[in-house]
Amino acid sequence: DTGVSQNPRHKITKRGQNVTFRCDPISEHNRLYWYRQTLGQGPEFLTYFQNEAQLEKSRLLSDRFSAERPKGSFSTLEIQRTEQGDSAMYLCASSRDAQQETQYFGPGTRLLVL
């Protein structure tokens, strides 16, 4: 069990640029979640996948955000035309497909939009 990994760990970009983050879940986990955490707040849910299917999206996930999990393994989160308000820590978590299963979190990708 190598844990959830996320890349890159840090990203600085200029407003208007596109960015893409990657999450590699724990290998046997079917469910994968994306959260966003801004300074002084708890993580807020963005979206989740069961295998390759995206089952729920938060209203926080504007049209500029898109997430994929094409083969049911790793996932990418893309933000198009970044805005300064997108600056945050983006956290990925994974879990087994069962009600009481714990979500295990990756170290996060910290995005700074200048």
Added chain:
Amino acid sequence: AQSVTQLGSHVSVSEGALVLLRCNYSSSVPPYLFWYVQYPNQGLQLLLKYTSAATLVKGINGFEAEFKKSETSFHLTKPSAHMSDAAEYFCAARGGYQKVTFGTGTKLQVIP
């Protein structure tokens, strides 16, 4: 829908003193409850979870939490604070297959 309230965004305790971090939840169904710890610039690490098996849940690093349905609370305690406990703590709730809802966090400062 779940909501989680953590009372006190900052808590300071002396080293060796009792740690008490408060969490209340609102839910129409019995939730699964969690405490996570986050160190600076790191992801969240699970401390403990309540899944209805026992109301008193023991976690890692000497932490424990008690589920009190009548008070809709899930407070986190540790008998004796250690300097390494300084971090931010998040209470979270999940009902069934739903997403996890987090509280706003409590930063714990441990004073030598």
